[in-house]
Amino acid sequence: MLEGKKIAIGISGSISAYKIVHLVRLLIKQKAEVKVIMTPAARDFVAPLTLSTLSKNDVLTDLAAADTWANHVALGRWADLLLIAPLSCNTLAKMAHGHCDNLLLSVYLSATCPVMVSPAMDEDMWQHPATQKNIGTLRTFGHIILAPHHGELASGLIGQGRMEEPEVILSHIEAFFSNTQTALSGKKVLITAGPTQEALDPVRFIGNHSSGKMGYALALECRRRGANVVLVLGPAPAVLQQDLSGMTVIKVTSAEEMYQACMEQFPTADMALMAAAVADYRPAAVSATKIKKQNVDLALQLVKTRDILAALGAIKTPQQLLLGFALETDHEESHALEKLHKKNADYIVLNSLSDGAAFGADTNKITIYSRNGSKVAFDSKSKNAVAQDIINTILKEGETT
Known part of the structure; x- marks a missing residue:
C-alpha cells in the first residue's frame, strides 16, 4: 500500500x-x-x-x-x-x-x-x-x-x-x-457516548461505569475523516471534553434527554453510531428533596426507559446506516445477533465482559456483526484503533454492497 x-x-x-x-x-x-x-x-x-x-x-x-x-x-x-x-x-x-x-x-x-x-x-x-x-x-x-x-x-x-x-x-x-481519511467528508454522523444518570432525588442517581471513551474515539475518528459529527455526550470525565472542536456537542444527563436529542438529529444524519451505555430503567418517581435515611428498607420501583436504538431502527431509511453496541456477559453471539435484527440495525459491535471488555479501560476487544451475515473479530487494541477498525469495516462493506 x-x-x-x-x-x-x-x-x-x-x-x-x-x-x-x-x-x-x-x-x-x-x-x-x-x-x-x-x-x-x-x-x-x-x-x-x-x-x-x-x-x-x-x-x-x-x-x-x-x-x-x-x-x-x-x-x-x-x-x-x-x-x-x-x-x-x-x-x-x-x-x-x-x-x-x-x-x-x-x-x-x-x-x-x-x-x-x-x-x-x-x-x-x-x-x-x-x-x-x-x-x-x-x-x-x-x-x-x-x-x-x-x-x-x-x-x-x-x-x-x-x-x-x-x-x-x-x-x-x-x-x-x-483516501479513506476523507471518505466521510460532508456526511453527518450522529454519535452517542458515555453513561446516562437517572435521578432518584436532587443528589443521587442510578448510573453505570461507562467512561465514554469508545464513543469519544469514534467521534475523533469520524471528524478526522471529514464528517460533520454530532456528539450526544452523557456525563463524562473532563478529559473527554478537551478536544471537541469542529463537532456539534449536545450534552445530556438522562436516557430521556439522550433519546430526545437522537430523535431530533437522526432524520438528517447519514450514519448513527450508538456507543453510549444508556440506562435500561429509571426510577418511577423522583423525589423533589433528598431522601432521608430511615430505619426501614427502601423499596425502589423502576420503569423502562425508551429504547433509542430500536426507535432509530424503526424510522431508519435505506440510505441511513445504524450501528449499535452490545455488552454481554453470557451467550454473547446469540444476544448480539438478536439485538441486530430485533432493532433493525445494520451493525452490532459486540463487547464481552468474559473476553476482557471493561468500562473505563483504554483498550477494547470487539466483534462486528452485520445484517448481511458477516462477522469480523479483532484482537484487543486501543480504543482509538478500535474506532478505526469500526469505520474501516463499515466503509469496506459499503464498497461491496
Missing part, C-alpha cells in the same frame, strides 16, 4: 522519540521512502545513526552543516506526507505561530503536502488552554491530529498525553494514502 510513497518524518524533543525507530522500520518494510528531520533537542532522545541506518537516508538536523546546506524547500516539496511525531509542546507552539528557528520548522513552513502530527507531552501540558488553542490552530490549517491517548507518562503519572503507538500511527498513514 505504501510502496513508493514519500514520507518525511519530523522528530521533536520528547522521550517518545524512541518509538519512531520502530515506525521507520515498519514504513521501510512497506517499501515507503522515508527521510527524517530532527530538532536539536530530539538528538538527546534518539540517535540519528539508528534512524539513518533504518531509513537508508541521511538524518537532517541543521540548516547548514560544514559546507552543505539542507534545502528545506526541496524537502517540503519532496514529501507526499509530513509526519511530525512526537510533537512536543514547544514545537507545537512554534508551528501554531509560524516560528522558524530550526530545520524541522523550515521544512514544515515550506511543505506543500498534507501534515499529520502526533503530540506527546505530560497530561497537564496537554490540557493547558494554551496547548488546546494551539492544537485548534493546527486543525484550522487542515492538519491531521492524532490525539494522544490515556496511559503511563514519562513523569510517572497516568493520564492523557501518551503518543500513539507506531502500529496505530502506521494505520493512520495507510488510511491517508488509501
